[in-house]
Amino acid sequence: VDLLQYNTRFERVRALMHMHGLDFLLIGPSADLVYLTGAHLRTTERMAVLVLPQEGPATVVLPAFEAPLLPPLSDGVQVRTWDESDNPARIAATVMSDSMHGHPGGVNITVGVGERLWSVFLLRLQAELPRAAFTPATMVMSQARQIKTSDEIDLLAHSGAMADEVFARIIGWPFSGRREIDMAGEIAALLEAGGLLVEGVPIVASGPNSASPHHHAGERVIRTGDVVVLDFGGTYKGYYSDITRTVFVGGRPADDSEEMRVYQLVAATQSAAVEAALPEMQCQELDSVARNLLTSAGYGEYFNHRLGHGIGLDGHEPPYLVQGNDTRLQPGMAFTIEPGLYLPGRFGVRIEDTVALQAEGAVRLNNADRGITIVE
């Protein structure tokens, strides 16, 4: 583990705290915590929080018996444990006032709160710091995390390549006669066998279920003639992959069928959006590239979600490619491009690749076949 990278991340985050006028960050177990310390902790009813002042050492406050869960920490991070009968919010507040040389009650300080810190912990911290102002840490953490280093892009690329390999394997499986949920379990097992960690259940959405973008794989038995949307990924060293492909069961749909027309439209739109992505473009402009193509083909109303989302230590993170988001794309950002069309009660098609943005444009981190794919 290269602990020096965490010092670099601290510097970046502290510069952003300065820019946004935040004196402290309070970060619960989350990808933000992993980003800053490498610590993978779970949120439980026992408070664990990173207290990061704009200057001076950071402190992880956590239950004493969970201290063994911490990885080696960089020099700038101390550990303050609490015992079962202690008040952890008070301890965190004491850590903060110590770092401000004893200002009681957080007079005139502004505290950025991580998105994944449970509200019950925030309420207790607010009670201990009645004079402090609290605000989301989102601006700081998302600005820091959404520009990836080349090492981070390499991890995302490796994660993506492993998901691609899984797709190449599963299209050799029989689909017809199998339950969605069983196939989802086997896809997860194959991802894990390839070295990815899988949280949750892959999407296997067959027949009319494919018209539900976030369908939960269920009891439905896949049949010949079905369209099947497969959306899956996992993490490699904490970094996510996310890919979607849509396959046809039992035979190629007729060239003049709506299934074929929709598939080819989605595939062409996905390619056009990947090719259009450039630094300085607004997130909503890239969404419009896809949305305008689908709308002018008469299908706009069936594209009922955003074009994509950032990806990294979280599966969904900024930047979000959505109308209303004027964030400008920058080299080093990684995000998905996943247009889809969903015809209620009939079928849906989605094609998703994760991409990394470079100065010249987007580079795909998924390269699994995007052509018409027939499975048995």
Ligand code: ZN
């Ligand atoms: Zn996906």
Ligand code: ZN
């Ligand atoms: Zn996605």
